[in-house]
Structures are given as structure tokens and as C-alpha cells.
Amino acid sequence: MPREAPYLHVADDLRHRVRNGEWAVGECLPSRAQLAEEYGVGRNVTQRAMERLIIEGVLEGRAGSGTYVRAPRERLRMVRSRHRERRGGSPFRADMKEQGRRGTWESHSQARVPAPEHIAQRLALAPGDPCVVTRYEFLADGHSVQLSESWEPMAVTDGTPIVLPEMGPLAGQGVVERMRSIDITVDTAVEVPRPGRATQEEANLLGISIGDLLTRIERTYYDSDGRPVETANITVPDVRWEIAYEIPIEQPEA
Incomplete structure (x- = not known):
């Protein structure tokens, strides 16, 4: 040995x-x-x-x-479920409200960003097709709790009031509500969670240490025709949040 x-x-x-x-x-x-x-x-x-x-x-x-x-940190539970998409408005803000916290975020969007190959693959686009990319820092009571990088194909939203997620009449309302406003029904979300380690930039933003465990969630929304309309890379610090998935069980008809 x-x-x-x-x-x-x-x-x-x-x-x-x-x-x-x-x-x-x-x-x-x-x-x-x-x-x-x-x-x-x-x-x-x-x-x-x-x-x-x-x-x-x-x-x-x-x-x-x-x-x-290091002081032990309280580890909270973040529930991912259909329920969070049915409440209207921002799922994150609703999640935080249920925990007695004030959910806010900071964001920055760029339009006409060429889709890199891995994003194009997830959105069923050709590499280089124009997208809107929005980077988010989500806050609970003013403290950073989650990061996200969202990609939306401009073929879907260009020329509409929702082309920039955080501007216009539905700013901050979430993908499902925004897409509904242009007659697109989002009915499926696919999430792939993977473990990761915090980089220097992520550690600085989240207030954790370099190398701390993260959960990286690759999420894609699909419309009723099976077309991907948004994909995001979500970063959650494992030291503060455990992620639970709620899976509804359909009952047989009587």
C-alpha cells in the first residue's frame, strides 16, 4: 500500500x-x-x-x-420545481420571498453576441448566430447568492419589446413571462447540475474562498414546439445552498 x-x-x-x-x-x-x-x-x-x-x-x-x-455557514435549501415557474414574475424573487429574504439582482446585457459553439449547440443554432447574453449577480438581502449567464437567440426576440431581458415593459419578469408576451409558450425546462470549484472571480463575487465547491446548473428552456428559446449557466455556492428537485407524480385517472 x-x-x-x-x-x-x-x-x-x-x-x-x-x-x-x-x-x-x-x-x-x-x-x-x-x-x-x-x-x-x-x-x-x-x-x-x-x-x-x-x-x-x-x-x-x-x-x-x-x-x-472559518466560521460555519448556514446552508439553506434551494428548491427547483415546476412550482417556481408557475408563480409569475421572477422565480428568484419569489424563492427569496418564501424564505423571508429580499431578492434583487444586478445585470448587464449585450446584444448581437456571436454564439460560441457550446451555446449554439444548446440553442440549436449555427455557431456565430447572434444572441443576447445577460450576466447576472443575484442577491438576497444585499448579499450575493447566485451567478448566471443567460443566452437568448435574437432570431426569437429581435424586433420585440423583450429583446433585452432587463429593459422594456417586462423587465425582470423572467423568461417564461417574457416569452408569453410574444406568444411563445415555454413548457419545458431541462437542468443539468454538475459540481465545480470556485475560480478567483467567482469567489470574489460570491464572498467565498477560491476552490470552494459550487453547483453549476446548465438550464435550457424549450417552447411547446420543442425549440430552445433560452439557455443559462447558473452558479450556486455549495457551501451556502443545497439544491433539491421537486418532482411531481402524476396520479392515474380514476
């Missing part, structure tokens, strides 16, 4: 010491050099061990200050 890498042994011991209360929440750990001397290993070993615990959410690094014991 191969021996466990030295940094894993150090990480396991540090994790045990944190859980036993040797350092309180918010307390700074000894420096990497001090820990290296204590464990009889190189500084690179203690650095890797501490980086692993940062990824796990046990510790957090503060630039120019040191490494601290």
Missing part, C-alpha cells in the same frame, strides 16, 4: 485540532513556517495542507494577514 502523502497527514491533524477547539473561530493559526517546524516537514507541505483545508471550508486565507479558522 502506498504511504499517505505528508500534507494529507498534516491536514488531517490540523482538521482534528480545529474541531477540538484548539483554535477558536476567527483565530489566526500559526504561520506555515511555525507549523512546518512543529510537524518536522517542509513549508511546502504545510502550505498544501492548509490549502486543502481552505478548499474544504475549514480555514480561510486573508491576504497579507494569515490563515484563520
